[in-house]
Amino acid sequence: MAELSDIVDEYMTKTTGLKKFCDRCLRTQRWNGNIVLMVVDAAFDSIGLNYFNSIVPKVVEFEEAFVEGVMVKNLKDLSELPHERVKNIWANERSWNVANSVASHLHELGQERGLSDRGALREWARDASPKDWKQDPIGRIRGVGLTTYQYLRMMGGVDTAMPDKIVKRVVEEILDKAEVEMPTSGDFEFIKTVDRIAEISGFRPIDICWMTWLVQSEGDKIRMKKYRDVLDRI
Structure with missing residues (x-):
């Protein structure tokens, strides 16, 4: 050994x-601690493109267009942002649905438990199990495989x-x-x-x-x- x-x-x-x-x-301090960008990162990465050449530049482009302009301030805003608004940046609708759906679940979790977006991601990550990932609300989202599930858990502090x-x-x-x-x-x-x-x-x-x-x-x-x-x- x-x-x-x-x-x-x-x-x-x-x-x-x-x-x-x-x-x-x-x-949970990647992307300067911005939970929206962490979720977008994981969603874009879910389709298996080159991370540094394809995913990171698109997350930066999304940040400049929507986050710096304060259009998307939190997970609630992200959950309500339709694909039509972002398809000039990100054409893949299924992975955008991942971003919407993950953001929606984490926002609802935060509302239920009185947590910030960061707190909701960290609490979900702590409680989520890779063994039972298909029964998890995020694991059930179309387009979320175990790799994306684990990636979110890592950014949530696990x-x-x-x-x-x-x-x-x-x-x-x-x-x-x-x-x-x-x-x-x-x-x-x-x-x-x-x-x-x-x-x-x-x-x-x-x-x-x-x-x-x-x-x-x-x-x-x-x-x-x-x-x-x-x-x-x-």
Whole structure:
């Protein structure tokens, strides 16, 4: 098991500054703490486009058009914003429905429990279970898979991982190098495997999850170096 820890260390040494970013995520402070932008980020990301090249620029464009203009101040406003108003920025109607529906549920939860938007996201994330995600009101939203569900939980302060294809590929690569067998085929089992690797290596599941994306190469740089300034913003 020491070998597995050493291999994880090798990957992590490539991602200087990752802990700071993950700490901010767990404090629900991504996008300068704007819950609307976190929900929009997760909704846009639900269709599997390149995160840094496709999703982040569109979230920024949405921010400039609707958030900075104070048209969308909170989750209630987001839940009521029709696709027709944003389709020049984001054409995919199904993923926009994800944004509307997640915002609606979290707003209603906040109203019921006397919570701010941030408090509602954090309380939902704390109580939500990946094992029973399909029974969760957010898990039942068309277009919300387990990866999006887990992504929202992470931004809501839960130290966990997503069963994203890149995360799986890198984790399987690490396990192969260490000659360690752990389940990775089932999504829920994979999340537990990341928990186990975190326990062994001394890193957090969220650190391992984000590391797998940020060690990917784009051009002559890994994403951690190429998008360092973007990470500081989001």
